[in-house]
Amino acid sequence: xxxxxxxxxxxxxxxxxxxxxxxxxxxxxxxxxxxxxxxxxxxxxxxxxxxxxxxxxxxxxxxxxxxxxxxxxxxxxxxxxxxxxxxxxxxxxxxxxxxxxxxxxxxxxxxxxxxxxxxxxxxxxxxxxxxxxxxxxxxxxxxxxxxxxxxxxxxxxxxxxxxxxxxxxxxxxxxxxxxxxxxxxxxxxxxxxxxxxxxxxxxxxxxxxxxxxxxxxxxxxxxxxxxxxxxxxxxxxxxxxxxxxxxxxxxxxxxxxxxxxxxxxxxx
Numbered sequence: 001x002x003x004x005x006x007x008x009x010x011x012x013x014x015x016x017x018x019x020x021x022x023x024x025x026x027x028x029x030x031x032x033x034x035x036x037x038x039x040x041x042x043x044x045x046x047x048x049x050x051x052x053x054x055x056x057x058x059x060x061x062x063x064x065x066x067x068x069x070x071x072x073x074x075x076x077x078x079x080x081x082x083x084x085x086x087x088x089x090x091x092x093x094x095x096x097x098x099x100x101x102x103x104x105x106x107x108x109x110x111x112x113x114x115x116x117x118x119x120x121x122x123x124x125x126x127x128x129x130x131x132x133x134x135x136x137x138x139x140x141x142x143x144x145x146x147x148x149x150x151x152x153x154x155x156x157x158x159x160x161x162x163x164x165x166x167x168x169x170x171x172x173x174x175x176x177x178x179x180x181x182x183x184x185x186x187x188x189x190x191x192x193x194x195x196x197x198x199x200x201x202x203x204x205x206x207x208x209x210x211x212x213x214x215x216x217x218x219x220x221x222x223x224x225x226x227x228x229x230x231x232x233x234x235x236x237x238x239x240x241x242x243x244x245x246x247x248x249x250x251x252x253x254x255x256x257x258x259x260x261x262x263x264x265x266x267x268x
Contacts, residue, residue: 021238030053036066038150038229068217248264
């Protein structure tokens, strides 16, 4: 009976995906670190794609400032934990979905549980938060897990794929080896957003990077980033083609109407 329900719910994927590929997705596990503007979308998209097991982590609650872009946010859920709200929606999409929620976010006490049995991980951690990345990436690499990352600058989104056999996150972002320096480390803007939006003033960008004002973020860019992440996760899980891995990346911008593949190995 449950098997029949699964195919009634996700059978429309067949044609683009084969039945064997859909069965593989049902047996797959994806861990998503962050369920805010970027991370909530792939959680929902992957649930609708029929992924069998999702792990979602986020320490934050929904606030009014989230209403302009974040999946799951509404005035009815302000003050509630994001993972609990998003998790409830995911179970309403697929009641048979296996779901683990980490309301404390990714931390040293749970990162191993977060990654154990995971086939692929999505990094949707807040831009200025770095210590969680220092927990996530090395452990994922040790387990042979791809980690994929995106963001939502302007009307565009990048896609960065970290292979467990390729360049490390620390090498790519040139993370200092000194632990005290890591505490204040920020990902270089040109690495997370290879082409800064020229339709946003340089003054505003600089104030944002200096943490003098919050990021300006639009819902279409969050949806774009989330769609890139969910599509790439499925393509990697099913081995349908080779991913573009760092130091190369993909950048899609709807304002410029362009999709570019860039090599950031020599960018400064």
